[in-house]
Amino acid sequence: MRENPEKVVSLQPSNTEILFALEQGDKVVGVTDFDNYPEEAKNIEHVSDSVNINAEKIIALKPDAIIAYTIGDEATLKLLEDAGIPVFIIKSAANSDDVYGDIRQIAKVMGVAKKGDELVKDIKSLITSVEEKVETLDEKEQTYFEVSPAPEIYITGAETFQQEILDTAGIKNIFDDQKGWVKVSDEEIVKRNPKSIITTAKYADDAVGVIKSRKGWEDIDAVKNNHVHLLDENVTSWTKDRGSC
Known part of the structure; x- marks a missing residue:
């Protein structure tokens, strides 16, 4: 794999969103049928329905990396790895700490670790701002x-x-x-x-x-x-x- 991938396939919409948030959206060449955010993601080649992965399509796209997730088509992912395409498994987030971990992991894969840290910092700052505002509520x-x-x-x-x-x-x-x-x-x-x-x-x-x-x-x-x-x-x-x- 190139040190900084120039072409990546994302097999989960949340990971696609993270890639765009990291300003790496122009490098995404394949997504799932359910990728609809941001708007630009709708125009990217569909290579999966989130359950089944079209290995032939992905190989034809010649990506430098595949960003997959924990609940996926393991047999097809193994086939893609055997074809020489690096596959990175991102854990599906259950809480904000998981999200921060996903952001940092994807940022590292894309060679923009600093930008990943900055994005996490911005999100945490926004959450803190919201928490401070709701502290004054008398009743939930x-x-x-x-x-x-x-x-x-x-x-x-x-x-x-x-x-x-x-x-x-x-x-x-x-x-x-x-x-x-x-x-x-x-x-x-x-x-x-x-x-x-x-x-x-x-x-x-x-x-x-x-x-x-x-x-x-x-x-x-x-x-x-x-x-x-x-x-x-x-x-x-x-x-x-x-x-x-």
């Missing part, structure tokens, strides 16, 4: 965070990246007594009566409208007061295997 907003819609509703609980974001923002997750991504019932959500509802699920043209129109949800405070919001999944998740931005 009781919030329900939906990551997968009906009929099998999944929520985010403790020990997830999304929970860390909520904590930083001074928001109370009504399901922080659960761990990971958990399937829950309509009845349990109604019973806990969140004051606000947020979702990243782009399962309909009007996800907010779908949530507000669910039978039995009309008595939830968040629905009654029109506090239902759709958030950008690129901001609230570092990993896109859903899964990891």
Whole structure:
């Protein structure tokens, strides 16, 4: 591999985002079907659906390195390594410390370690600024965070990246007594009566409208007061295997 790769393939959207944040986006020649951020990533050659990897396409691109992730097509990655292409496995982030580690690792691979340190410093500074602002809040907003819609509703609980974001923002997750991504019932959500509802699920043209129109949800405070919001999944998740931005 060249000391500083000039052509790289990224097999996870979060890693692609990091490459662009490190100002290395012009070196990315292959991505997955789910790479949609930043906008420039949409125009890069697709070489994977995040599960299956098209080795033939990747070899034809002649990359200097492949940046993969921990849950991948191991057999195909081995095939690519045997073809002489260095493969770097990046651990899917579960918290901000993991993200910082990913940034530094990718920056090292690309030969821009200093820029990686600077990016981590900037992110930490931004988080500190937010934390200082929310310290003055008298009460945390009781919030329900939906990551997968009906009929099998999944929520985010403790020990997830999304929970860390909520904590930083001074928001109370009504399901922080659960761990990971958990399937829950309509009845349990109604019973806990969140004051606000947020979702990243782009399962309909009007996800907010779908949530507000669910039978039995009309008595939830968040629905009654029109506090239902759709958030950008690129901001609230570092990993896109859903899964990891």
